[in-house]
Amino acid sequence: MKTRKLGHTDIEVSLIGLGTMTWGEQNSEAEAHEQLDYALSRGVNLVDTAEMYPVPPKAETQGRTESYIGTWLAKTGRRQEIVLASKVAGPARDPKRPGHIRDGKTFLDRKNLTAALDASLKRLQTDYLDLYQLHWPDRTTATFGADYKWIDDDYTVPIEDTLEVLQDFVRAGKVRHIGVSNETPWGVAQFLKYAEIKGLPRIATIQNPYSLLNRTYEAGLSEFSHREQVSLLAYSPLAMGVLSGKYLNGARPEGARLTLFTRFDRYSNPQAQAATKQYVQLARDHGLSPTQLALAWVNQQRFVASNLIGATTLAQLKEDIDTVDVTLSDELVQAVNAIHKKHPNPAP
Numbered sequence: 001m002k003t004r005k006l007g008h009t010d011i012e013v014s015l016i017g018l019g020t021m022t023w024g025e026q027n028s029e030a031e032a033h034e035q036l037d038y039a040l041s042r043g044v045n046l047v048d049t050a051e052m053y054p055v056p057p058k059a060e061t062q063g064r065t066e067s068y069i070g071t072w073l074a075k076t077g078r079r080q081e082i083v084l085a086s087k088v089a090g091p092a093r094d095p096k097r098p099g100h101i102r103d104g105k106t107f108l109d110r111k112n113l114t115a116a117l118d119a120s121l122k123r124l125q126t127d128y129l130d131l132y133q134l135h136w137p138d139r140t141t142a143t144f145g146a147d148y149k150w151i152d153d154d155y156t157v158p159i160e161d162t163l164e165v166l167q168d169f170v171r172a173g174k175v176r177h178i179g180v181s182n183e184t185p186w187g188v189a190q191f192l193k194y195a196e197i198k199g200l201p202r203i204a205t206i207q208n209p210y211s212l213l214n215r216t217y218e219a220g221l222s223e224f225s226h227r228e229q230v231s232l233l234a235y236s237p238l239a240m241g242v243l244s245g246k247y248l249n250g251a252r253p254e255g256a257r258l259t260l261f262t263r264f265d266r267y268s269n270p271q272a273q274a275a276t277k278q279y280v281q282l283a284r285d286h287g288l289s290p291t292q293l294a295l296a297w298v299n300q301q302r303f304v305a306s307n308l309i310g311a312t313t314l315a316q317l318k319e320d321i322d323t324v325d326v327t328l329s330d331e332l333v334q335a336v337n338a339i340h341k342k343h344p345n346p347a348p
Contacts, residue, residue: 001043002324004305006083007204008229009177011130013083015299016321017046017233017306024064025054026257026312032068033075038314040081042321046306048207048233050087050135051120052098056261059100063123070125084124085131085233087181087207088116093140093153096263107155108138108162117174132169133179133207138162143182145209145266145348159190163200170201179205179233185220192228203230205305210234212243212279212294213272213347215340222303231305234298238309239267239347243294245280248273255312267347275343282335288326295323297336 003012018039023032036047053065066086073079091097092104106112121127139156142148169175178201180191188206195202206224210217210232217232224230238244240257247268252259258268283293298307311317328336 001045001321002299003045004231006131006177006305007179007231008202009204011083011177013046013306014044015304015306015324016044017048017308018044019235019308019310020047020049020065020069021053021055022257022310022312023054023068024061025056026255026260029068029071031312032065033072034314035311035317036069036072037076038317039321040078044321045081046083046085046233046308048085048087048308049124050089050133051116052087052089052101052135056263057098057100062098062101063119066120066123070123074125079126083130084126085133085179086120086124086129087133087135088113088120090134090136090138091156094146096144097136107157108134108165109157110161110165113162113165113169117169121174128174128176130176131179131205132166132175132177133181133205134162134183136182137180137184137187141184141187159187160194160198160200163191163194163198167201177201177204179203179207181207181233183208185224188221188224188228188230192224192230205231205233207233207235207308209236210298210301210304211237211239211347212297212336212340213239213267213275214345216345216348217303222301225303232301232303233306233308234301234304235308236267237298237307238291238294239272239276240264242267242272242276242347243279243290245276245290248277248280257312269346271343271346275339275346278339278343279336282332282339286329286332289319291319292323292326293328293332293336295320296326296328299323299326300328300333
């Protein structure tokens with residue numbers, strides 16, 4: 001397994017990170033434990049979760065993913081072998097955000113952050129997190145593929161105030177490092193500004209979508225990775241499985257995520273389907289599986305610290321982890337870029 005430094009920290013994380021959002025919905029507790037055992041046997045050390053998981057978020061399953069990780073930690077005693085990351089939910093400002101967590105008033109203030117962290121630590125059966133992330137901004141902005149809305153929120157917690165609470169978590173030893181998720185260039189700049197001028201904790205990571213169908217990170221955020229050492233934890237590198245090719249031509253395999261949950265339409269528009277068809281053919285023309293092409297592309301980006309993959313079977317997990325040994329030739333990179341020029345970011 002290859003490793004990379006996690007932002008400005010001294011932590012080395014595996015290039016492939018283990019995403020967990022299906023655990024408790026599509027995967028049982030036993031399957032979650034099996035995935036953890038296998039991933040660690042292959043050198044994976046980054047395990048990423050969230051208080052909101054599993055997805056799709058529901059009141060009756062909320063927190064189950066963290067609980068599954070907690071029972072594995074209690075059973076195995078392998079806490080020191082993993083880099084454990086979790087996320088706190090932001091406010092529910094639109095219908096797709098979960099309103100059942102703390103009655104939907106999940107502002108990133110002291111009361112909610114403290115309640116969220118303490119509950120996560122209890123479910124995870126650990127007394128600290130290596131990385132604690134803000135799942136999405138407190139303010140209204142362009143997240144989860146939405147367009148930017150010119151809205152002045154009735155109430156939003158200032159970034160400086162949120163950082164002060166996170167500083168207390170770090171001082172108390174409950175959190176080693178902090179990060180953001182689904183964040184914008186403006187937001188990242190603000191977090192870095194207050195860290196510098198107020199001596200508050202500095203974000204180490206940003207967890208945003210990045211795939212062949214969504215390369216928007218390259219335009220506004222990759223320079224922060226380069227110059228400010230804020231690493232990308234790339235999520236949805238297979239675009240919820242779309243880039244594997246299994247959903248082409250309207251196919252909906254039994255038990256697959258987009259078959260089970262029709263609410264996930266971010267990567268299913270006609271433009272994304274057209275681009276996917278070309279990437280799938282390109283992979284096959286070069287003797288690769290579509291999954292190998294898609295994940296190897298993410299792995300090769302220098303701004304990526306870890307490529308967060310989510311699998312529902314061990315066979316999928318094995319193929320995903322194996323991509324650390326796939327190197328795309330210059331010719332293949334040029335061919336990928338040619339498709340991207342014809343179909344730029346069809347699923348932002």
